[in-house]
Amino acid sequence: MSIEDRLSALGLSLPDAPAPAANYVPFVRSGDLLHVSGQISQDENGLIKGKLGDTVSVEDGAAAARRCALSLLAQVRAACEGDLSRLIRVVKLTGFVNSTPDFTDQPKVINGASDLLVEVLGDAGRHARSAVSAGSLPLGVAVEIDGVFEIR
Template identity: 55%
Template sequence: MPTAPLSAEAITARLAELGFALPKPAAPVANYLPFAISGTLLVISGQGSVLGETGIRGKLGDGLSLEDGVRAAQLCFVNLLAQVGAALDGDFGRLRRLVRLGGFIAATAAFTDHARVMNGASDLAVAVFGERGRHARTTVGVPSLPLDFAVEIEGMFEIA
């Protein structure tokens, strides 16, 4: 695992190279915290497939393609990073590694490429963090998600 500390500037620059901008963290839409810290673990609540005014909503296999799903998972991961920044007051230097992602994919019963959708977030994590972005994960297909999100992803990070 690389030991060089991360910075908001480095993460922002890497995201820009990949075609993304770090957004303002989304406010919770119900009675929960956007993140919780316990010891060296930072847990980020599920983030939806929306970025600013745009988003990917609906179901994979019913009007949404695999490519739409991959993009939706990428948007979720960018939103996770925004919450990490908020939780750490912008001090990404405290971030040690991504431990786990949990993904929920709204899809029809016939859709079976959930893992390929989730690779959108997993591949982006590695592209941003290198080896520190490699993680455990769970991917689950569901009939619907809050606010009609196509994808929702939660994350767990190790912090200093």
């Protein structure tokens, strides 16, 4: 089953690849590795904002991380000129969680992205990962995730 078919079977679709908001590029390819810039939490209603440990629950944070994962895949699709079959595997994610100083469930939040990538890609979605706290994130979003992907 293709990645697009798997997404469809899960009732998911990829957004358009978000444009950079500052002086950087959305992705850089080096050899077989594709480094995708941080994707912020947003959905069809706009930015998903808030602070974990205060205004955002762990469950809502995980849902925001899932949206980041979809944006990461959208950037991979753009880098591969629309051909997601060129994606070999997810290598590494770094997840940033906008959270209070006493919040310690960053891994549970970023699991939203990790779980989605495994649902969609199977073993090719398993990856190394960091999940860290941030005192704030751009535009007040709840989650930002960047990634490294192996492509053909």
